[in-house]
Amino acid sequence: MERVLIIEDEKQIARFIELELKYEGYDVDIAYDGRNGLDKFHHANYDLILLDIMLPGVNGMEVCRRIRKESDIPIIMVSAKDEIMDRVQGLEMGAHDYLTKPFAIEELLARIRRLLKWCDNKHNKSEESNELSAKELKLNWQTYEVLLDDSKIDLTNKEFELLKLLLENKNIVLGRDKILNEVWGYDYFGETNVVDVYIRYLRSKIDDVAEDKYIHTVRGVGYVIKE
Known part of the structure; x- marks a missing residue:
């Protein structure tokens, strides 16, 4: 039985979600503030x-x-809070999904099922090596390090996941929908230019300081790292 922790200070909402999740077969705990939520998590x-x-x-x-x-x-x-910057900040902190209140419980349940399935597939995916590379760019997904010409590049969580996806598909052009699904792990309902924004972030940290250009745009299709 999959176990879900709800961290929500509005008790009626928390209780409603708890009942729906239990009906669907989940084991559920509730925390009504941040500190208690962290304590339960630990x-x-x-x-x-x-x-x-x-x-x-x-x-x-x-x-x-x-x-x-x-x-x-x-x-x-x-x-x-439904502003784009709130969603971006939440995802940048490491959240996989962002749902705005009020919402339909069916949508929440669908996102939970989809995210659990996606994460399970991701964790079960066999990896031949801890390192991905293209020319002088190296990414170690286990130590969470990125090196360019042996110099460390500091990336945020989503920047790292995006770069990892591009390196895993080296020389293959990836469309925006593919990138959204793989990096964020769900059907993204926010601004569709979020991929372009994060590509710019990566380019500023990699292409702007490298001798060679790594991330290429294929107009009307998507992005690719070429080697």
Whole structure:
């Protein structure tokens, strides 16, 4: 039985989600503030976390940041804040998904099933090597390090995942929909230019300092790392 931790300060919402998840066969725990949520996370094993942003004590963004330092557990942020920068910040902190209140419970259940399946497939995927590379660019997915000409490149979580995907598909052009699905792990409902934004972030840290250009745009199709 898959176990879900709900970190939500609105007790009626938390209780409603709990009942629906239990009906679907999940084991559920609830925390009503950030500190209690972190405490439960540290003292039990969960398969997924539903995390509100506006929490007393420690807010959801900080809770997500602390959890992500220790674990790659799937996190779905649930919030009434629907601005694009709120979604970007939540995803950048390490959340896999971001759902805006109010929402249909059927949509939440669908996203939970999809995310759990995606993460399970990702974890079960066999890897031949810890390192991916293209010319002088090297990425170690186990130590979470990226080197360019033996100099370390500091990347955020999503930048790292995007670069990893491009290197895994070296010389193969990836469309935006493919990148959104693989990096964010769900059907993205926000601004479609988020891929272009993160490509620019990567280029500023890699192509702008490298002798060779690594990330190429194929107009009307997508992006590719060529070697």
